[in-house]
Amino acid sequence: MKLPLLVAAAFTLASARADYLTTFTIPPYTLDQTILGVDGWNDRLLIEKGKPDTMRVVAVRWNDYKPALMMKDANLKHPFAPTTGDRVKITFDLAMTFPDKGALRPFRIGFNGAPCGEVFMDMGAEGGLGFQADGSGRGGVVALKKAEVKINSFYTFTVAIDYAKHTYDLSITGEKRDGTPFHHQAKDVAFESKAKTVSDLYIIAGSDVTAYLGSIAIRSE
Amino acid sequence: MPARHTNSSVIACLLMLTVSLAFAQDKATLAIDAAFPGGNILVSKIEGDTITLGPDKRDSLLPWFYWYYRVTGASRRKLTFVFSKDNVGARGPGVSLDAGKTWKWLGADAVTDGTFAFTFPAKADDVRFSVGMPYLRADLDQCLARHKDDSFLQLETLTKTRKGRDVPILRIGERNKKARYAIAITSRHHCCEMMASYAVEGLIEGALADDAAGRWLRANVEFLVVPFMDTDGAEDGDQGKNRAPFDHNRDYAVAPPRYPEVAALKERLPAWSAGRPLVFLDLHDPALRTDIHETVHFLEPEERDMAARMDKLCSYLERDQQGPILYRKAHNLHFGAGYNTHIERPSPLSAGWARSLSNTLLGCTVEIAYANAAGCEVNAHSGKELGRDMAVALMNFLRDAPENTATK
Numbered sequence: 001m002k003l004p005l006l007v008a009a010a011f012t013l014a015s016a017r018a019d020y021l022t023t024f025t026i027p028p029y030t031l032d033q034t035i036l037g038v039d040g041w042n043d044r045l046l047i048e049k050g051k052p053d054t055m056r057v058v059a060v061r062w063n064d065y066k067p068a069l070m071m072k073d074a075n076l077k078h079p080f081a082p083t084t085g086d087r088v089k090i091t092f093d094l095a096m097t098f099p100d101k102g103a104l105r106p107f108r109i110g111f112n113g114a115p116c117g118e119v120f121m122d123m124g125a126e127g128g129l130g131f132q133a134d135g136s137g138r139g140g141v142v143a144l145k146k147a148e149v150k151i152n153s154f155y156t157f158t159v160a161i162d163y164a165k166h167t168y169d170l171s172i173t174g175e176k177r178d179g180t181p182f183h184h185q186a187k188d189v190a191f192e193s194k195a196k197t198v199s200d201l202y203i204i205a206g207s208d209v210t211a212y213l214g215s216i217a218i219r220s221e
Numbered sequence: 222m223p224a225r226h227t228n229s230s231v232i233a234c235l236l237m238l239t240v241s242l243a244f245a246q247d248k249a250t251l252a253i254d255a256a257f258p259g260g261n262i263l264v265s266k267i268e269g270d271t272i273t274l275g276p277d278k279r280d281s282l283l284p285w286f287y288w289y290y291r292v293t294g295a296s297r298r299k300l301t302f303v304f305s306k307d308n309v310g311a312r313g314p315g316v317s318l319d320a321g322k323t324w325k326w327l328g329a330d331a332v333t334d335g336t337f338a339f340t341f342p343a344k345a346d347d348v349r350f351s352v353g354m355p356y357l358r359a360d361l362d363q364c365l366a367r368h369k370d371d372s373f374l375q376l377e378t379l380t381k382t383r384k385g386r387d388v389p390i391l392r393i394g395e396r397n398k399k400a401r402y403a404i405a406i407t408s409r410h411h412c413c414e415m416m417a418s419y420a421v422e423g424l425i426e427g428a429l430a431d432d433a434a435g436r437w438l439r440a441n442v443e444f445l446v447v448p449f450m451d452t453d454g455a456e457d458g459d460q461g462k463n464r465a466p467f468d469h470n471r472d473y474a475v476a477p478p479r480y481p482e483v484a485a486l487k488e489r490l491p492a493w494s495a496g497r498p499l500v501f502l503d504l505h506d507p508a509l510r511t512d513i514h515e516t517v518h519f520l521e522p523e524e525r526d527m528a529a530r531m532d533k534l535c536s537y538l539e540r541d542q543q544g545p546i547l548y549r550k551a552h553n554l555h556f557g558a559g560y561n562t563h564i565e566r567p568s569p570l571s572a573g574w575a576r577s578l579s580n581t582l583l584g585c586t587v588e589i590a591y592a593n594a595a596g597c598e599v600n601a602h603s604g605k606e607l608g609r610d611m612a613v614a615l616m617n618f619l620r621d622a623p624e625n626t627a628t629k
Contacts, residue, residue, distance in 0.1 A: 061609065097545055
């Protein structure tokens, strides 16, 4: 039983420096269980009891059975202690299953106070995986067109915010549908927000998509 | 039916000769034929590089859309193939550059009113085209070869076909233990419905998988799988659907059954299940295009208790699926709706017959779209993943619903 103890120790060390970090692998997260009410996750729409089956931790078959948060028709929010200091780094791994025709944005994730705006999957004809949306379900930059997004394959998002310089860097890495590497980078993007911290996140996953969050970390640096 | 087989071979040879002559000016002789397992095509006209062709209906009472042909000697040429638009599916034809081993859809944008062009790569010596992605006995054998050392898998022969072929039947489970539950899976009652076979293979892989679902299934369930209920039709490339005087999935109320596979299953399955709670799923493909035919859907049984159980199974499938096909319970066809209206008793359908067995918890038909399932691509990979998802759903259905057995 040495390995789980080591993993737990490593997690404890990591979390001591992190404002929020999880890979959904250790308690309080449990395989095949909802995350509603777990570790600060809750239903964004405040529906009584929520829909626990729509947001569950599962062993992902196509990713060597590693745990991830699977979301279908889910609305989530997660407040956490506000970040401290001028520099903040947000990283998360996101994968999706989606049909090749549709409309609107069946997946959106946003971080309150983060100038990178909403990260989204847009199903429109010119849509795809993007960021910098304004939270209204419109706008933003499409980084990878829908037809090139590889289904059931994790994309790693990294956002490095410098509140003092009023700039952020964003990178997305993963694979395109044809198996070739994908890397998108936006550097020194200027912003004028008065926000100084990141303090919560929300996720909206529609009924015509299955989304997987493999890990998420928000760190003050 | 040896006579029909001979006729098919003669037609195929004539086609090869005709097309070969038409293109004799080329260095490599171009030929189109269907003289291989699963082959089916009729060439009606050749004008330059444009070839008009269509499916060979054979003994089907109604026109149907299955076709599968081979083109050789066409390296670097661009040929145009003209079909009736009713005979090409939602993502265009399936194309294989490696003699039918792997397939891709050519794409809906490549087809106009059933006509598509194809530029043959250099050294493409055997290019196959089909309405789908054919799955034959050789494909099943490849799957079985991957598990040849698996002690949980047994290959047996259900019976001999009318043409003398062995009908494979698989048993999956612990050999020295009578499992608590029985699950029977059948497909290809309509031999042309090949996309269902990928889901069957996924179910087999799911039952044998070294994961939580596989382990639970092997500990608690014995599977009986008949991948080709019309083995002759699949190998000969028949339509199978609406076969005269009736097809394999209309043979369950006749005594004795017309087809040896059906007769053998009707004997074998009740004896094998031996009173254990039984789930029976018969996998099919619907029509080629439009509406519900471009979805994965279950046909709701008439019986209320079975309908409720099907709903439960489908809830698990919708909740837990991880494959590329997004199944939605809302696509299921309620009893009395659409074409789900069979009320004959005794039922001539396999699922209806299975429901009449006293130990059956659930018997139903599952329809898997040929190419497009609510906007998700159906192909060999996604079809198999759907089967894996179905295996997980079956585990949850049996594991988490003990009340299912209490009512029987």
